[in-house]
Amino acid sequence: MPLKQMVYCLSNKYKTLFFLIFVVTISACKKEVKEEKKEELIVYQPSEMANLMNEFYEYNASLKSAILSNEDLEQMPERFLKIHSAEMTDSSGRNSIFNGFAPAYINSQMKVLDTLSRLDLRTRYNNNINMCLACHKTECVGPIPRIKKLLIK
Ligand code: HEC
Known part of the structure; x- marks a missing residue:
């Protein structure tokens, strides 16, 4: 494989990898936010x-x-x-x-x-x-x- 092609492939692979890490991080954050909201509701719900x-x-x-x-x-x-x-x-x-x-x-x-x-x-x-x-x-x-x-x- 010519060097140029290899760099391209590699970076594409990394792109995918970074994208995956990005998605996982975002969804993990979202989950945290949701859980926090749930807790607030439980704490502030008046009887x-x-x-x-x-x-x-x-x-x-x-x-x-x-x-x-x-x-x-x-x-x-x-x-x-x-x-x-x-x-x-x-x-x-x-x-x-x-x-x-x-x-x-x-x-x-x-x-x-x-x-x-x-x-x-x-x-x-x-x-x-x-x-x-x-x-x-x-x-x-x-x-x-x-x-x-x-x-x-
Ligand atoms: C028989 C006992 C009793 C009487 C009589 C009573 N309270 Fe209460 N009050 C409580 C209890 C127990 C709580 C906590 C209720 C809960 O958190 O479930 C409370 C809570 C409250 C709260 C806080 C509510 C909140 O947002 O957390 C206020 C304000 C209040 N009472 C005002 C009054 C007023 C004004 C009167 C008279 C007109 C009165 N209470 C009569 C026992 C009483």
């Missing part, structure tokens, strides 16, 4: 209970602003009763303390709208937020500073 808690938060934030501006109060959404069954991030979280506070909270949440109560509206509202805090003190301390902002001073 049914976490979503419900955020609805508790939003509802009470809207009660607070309605109270402060003397507007009509929205009824407690019925789905809040899901506190008794919603799946939690930590399945062992549904312990006797949680199960004791859950009905007490629903009760105090409904009392906020009880116009026959002898307690005034702001007291009923704050009592309810203190019920959130009471359960959170033992069951989930992270959101406490956020929940405290719901109190009407």
